[in-house]
Amino acid sequence: MSTPLIQNKLLRLTLTEGVFFLPLQDIIRLEARSNYTWIYCRHRRPLLAAMVLKQFEAGLQPFGFLRTHRRHLVNRRHITGILQQGSMRTTFGDIISISKRKRAAVVQALSRPLPAA
Numbered sequence: 020m021s022t023p024l025i026q027n028k029l030l031r032l033t034l035t036e037g038v039f040f041l042p043l044q045d046i047i048r049l050e051a052r053s054n055y056t057w058i059y060c061r062h063r064r065p066l067l068a069a070m071v072l073k074q075f076e077a078g079l080q081p082f083g084f085l086r087t088h089r090r091h092l093v094n095r096r097h098i099t100g101i102l103q104q105g106s107m108r109t110t111f112g113d114i115i116s117i118s119k120r121k122r123a124a125v126v127q128a129l130s131r132p133l134p135a136a
């Protein structure tokens with residue numbers, strides 16, 4: 020099981036198209052789809068990695084990423100608010116689910132200061 024490499028606040032991904040270095044502040048969210056993960060960034064098309072979301076979670080959490088649902092890992096810097104129906108909105112208008120089980124932890128995490136950028 021390979022894990023993505025995070026160094027100098029860059030996520031290094033080896034995909035079929037080549038090697039990508041993504042600045043962590045540009046990653047909006049990651050979304051699980053079966054055994055794959057879609058990575059949504061600010062200035063590029065979504066990238067598809069043949070890794071499960073859990074492989075990204077431990078490395079990205081210290082940099083302000085939150086696991087809001089079994090399918091979503093979201094960059095706190097891109098969260099604009101929590102909606103009443105138990106979801107959140109990102110700076111790019113995406114609506115992301117927050118599971119009932121994780122809702123209290125997400126609200127608590129959002130009340131803490133962001134890690135240094």
